[in-house]
Amino acid sequence: MEKKRKVRRKSFAAREDYLDDMNKIAKENDLSLYGFVNRVFALTLRANELGVNLSTLVDSRELLKSAKENGFTLGLERLWYEMAELAYDKSKTESLKSWFDAGVWFAKQYVTGATDEPFEAFQNDLEAFTWNVPELKLNKRADAVSVRILSPRFTEAYTFLFTSFIEGALEAFGYRIDGKEISRGIIRLEAVRNQH
């Protein structure tokens, strides 16, 4: 009979409360704590090789949940650009309006919600949902907001449509556009608060 190879073991110190919780989970899954901890480490190390870590899991799940609640759909960037081109060619005004309205709707959730800092919450979510945009900066001062977006992959139509989306969102926050400079992949907006 073949002799079973002995696995050499080493030990490490870990927080007792974590281990107690892991022990419970291990039992629920018919595993020993040793077996469960091994699995967790093996998978973490594999994820590490892929260049991701478990905190990405929490972030990604939160991001998807938030995107779902905020009425966003995830798909392929290139396809969105191509569709935007087709729609924009067909009807510029209507296309711009549809993006503007989407911006208003998106921002209204923060304006009318119970968040203490609605603009900051909006800014955080917008940055998260535009993970494909290399640079997106919203700088809020006392009565003004400046926006700077750089994305070399944006098509011309998509640049104008996305600008319209941001304009809609700023309007919902009570700002009006005071200056803008738009060219393919580059959006610069200056907005000032409406006087009541």
Added chain:
Amino acid sequence: MSKSKEGRRLVYVPDYIVEEAKRASKGRGESLNLFISDVLRLALTANRLGYTPAQAAEFLEIMQSQRNLGGAFVPADVLTYLNSKACEAEVEQLEKKWYESGRWHGKYLNEKFEDPVQAFKKFLEATRWDLNEVEVRQNQNTIKFRCISTLLTGKATELLAKFIEGAINSIGYQTAKSDTLKGMIVLDFKR
């Protein structure tokens, strides 16, 4: 397991795991203790989110692939508008674009995953929250694909069907039957 000092306990694991953990923590510029603590804490968080370690790893791979593929968020209302407006412009051209996107997606999954069909199913489940159900029945040479949605418009259903067809075709299966109704996609493929 033995007690080392108050609040901490020693855990035994195979020595190769400790060695790899040392390398990984060094790569991140963290101490081994911090790395271990982080791993355990996040494993518990993943469990609270309803993931087993294997499911967590699977979800991570899907999300990472989505980023690599150039995933982007778009407001759902805008997508509905784009679907209808772009369809008015050129239905065939639009269907072709969705099909080609699907092909590209499938090709990537085929290269990256051992079971690209299941990976594609998981991708749809994780990212297309407008789908109530994604069912894949896979035999040796056939695949039956079924998606149900109460939210998709007729055009959006047809375009998504094209996307799925493109993906599965590029994984190596031909379309045997395609049946779409508003909110329902039934596709049969054979190798």
